[in-house]
Amino acid sequence: MRRILVGLGAVLTLTACGGGTAAPVTKATTAAVSFSFTDDRGRKVDLPERPTRIVAQVGAAAALWDFGVRPVAVFGPHKLKDGSRDPQAGNVDIAKVTGLGNVWDEFDVERYIGLQPQLLVSSMYLKDDLWYVPAKSKETIEKVAPTAGVMLTGKSAAEVIQRYGTLARQLGADVNTPEITQAKKRFESAQAELETLVAKGLKIEIVSGSPDALYVSTPEMVPDFKLLSDAGLDVVRPKVDAQGYFETLSWENADKYKADVILFDSRTQATQLAEMKKKPTFAELPAVKAGQAYPMWVETPYSYQKWADELEGLVANLKKASKLP
Structure with missing residues (x-):
């Protein structure tokens, strides 16, 4: 509770020269169905197809994971010093996702662009502040892909769970599985x-x-x-x-x-x-x-x-x- 600005053009050039991409892993439906979601900043994301290459702050990733959505990368505390999974990562398989940063103010913008993300999701404590998205890189990051924020402050856990369930459903996940x-x-x-x-x-x-x-x-x-x-x-x-x-x-x-x-x-x-x-x-x-x-x-x-x-x-x-x- 308690940020390397890189020019987008330069990073894209570097990526084209040697950046790899990771295949998305998702339980969500991958049919060509449009995606629409208005986040808690009041920003509406409209895409012609549901995004499958999702990057998420670790808390958001953990919530989406249990609802059946598989992000391709995470940022924020997901790995402990011994290499094991941080409890904040929940059930996320950290061996199957790309880590873009593990501590505050750490976000690998070049690798992020190389992943060709279609959506970034993060929780928020302040309305226009995506948790663990560094302020110095925010402008560059938001040019790469649409972003969606889920507000935590002033909400109960029950409300936030429901909100992530709504987002997961919009992403094509079955949020009514027997397990859920x-x-x-x-x-x-x-x-x-x-x-x-x-x-x-x-x-x-x-x-x-x-x-x-x-x-x-x-x-x-x-x-x-x-x-x-x-x-x-x-x-x-x-x-x-x-x-x-x-x-x-x-x-x-x-x-x-x-x-x-x-x-x-x-x-x-x-x-x-x-x-x-x-x-x-x-x-x-x-x-x-x-x-x-x-x-x-x-x-x-x-x-x-x-x-x-x-x-x-x-x-x-x-x-x-x-x-x-």
């Missing part, structure tokens, strides 16, 4: 169970740790968290900074809010529970002392398959938690 249908049923069942847990009256705090600070997230901005507030759960609403996503607390002030349950960011880049417990103010929090600090994977791919797993785990943890004195 079963996962959707599991997701909706867990969602209903989450709503019943409101009666327990649990106060929930959502945090992410770093070596120098504890970030307390608001439930209203990020889809992962808004799903909880939409269910009616009582989630701490911190005094957020200007961007509106979280409040930054020094570790000395980590005890500012009291909660029955703490949900902590379990991504590899975040400080994990064992380390956070070494901070006295955090260790003494009632929820931590009661063993009611539970992991929550932020940026879970927006598919029914992944979110059914995430939500079932969350429900199980909240069921065993109790209201503290």
Whole structure:
């Protein structure tokens, strides 16, 4: 949550001299059917045929993958240091897609052009800002192929999943396969169970740790968290900074809010529970002392398959938690 400008003509020349292309892999229908999609910037993409050579930011790629669409390339965190798949990539087979960049501000424009993409898809936290598309390369990238953005901010996970399902259907995917249908049923069942847990009256705090600070997230901005507030759960609403996503607390002030349950960011880049417990103010929090600090994977791919797993785990943890004195 927290960019080499290359002239298009020059890069095209380089590509023509030696750039390769990768064959698209997709479960979507490849018949010559037109494609039309209005993204969350209000931009309408109209193409005479459904695009099959799709490049996607890794979170978008993971969502589309579970809906049956197979991008030819991804950008954003998809590979860990040991070469294994980053959890943000979901079920994407990283051995079968081209990687255009694995970290922030990294996007191989020359290779992108060489792939002859027909559509780029990315999530967005800001309306006109495609996530992980570097600002310095944006103009060049957008000249190569149409782009589509799916807004995350202010949406619940359920809404974002539905939005990616709509895009996948427009791309020709069958979004009603037995696997997807079963996962959707599991997701909706867990969602209903989450709503019943409101009666327990649990106060929930959502945090992410770093070596120098504890970030307390608001439930209203990020889809992962808004799903909880939409269910009616009582989630701490911190005094957020200007961007509106979280409040930054020094570790000395980590005890500012009291909660029955703490949900902590379990991504590899975040400080994990064992380390956070070494901070006295955090260790003494009632929820931590009661063993009611539970992991929550932020940026879970927006598919029914992944979110059914995430939500079932969350429900199980909240069921065993109790209201503290």
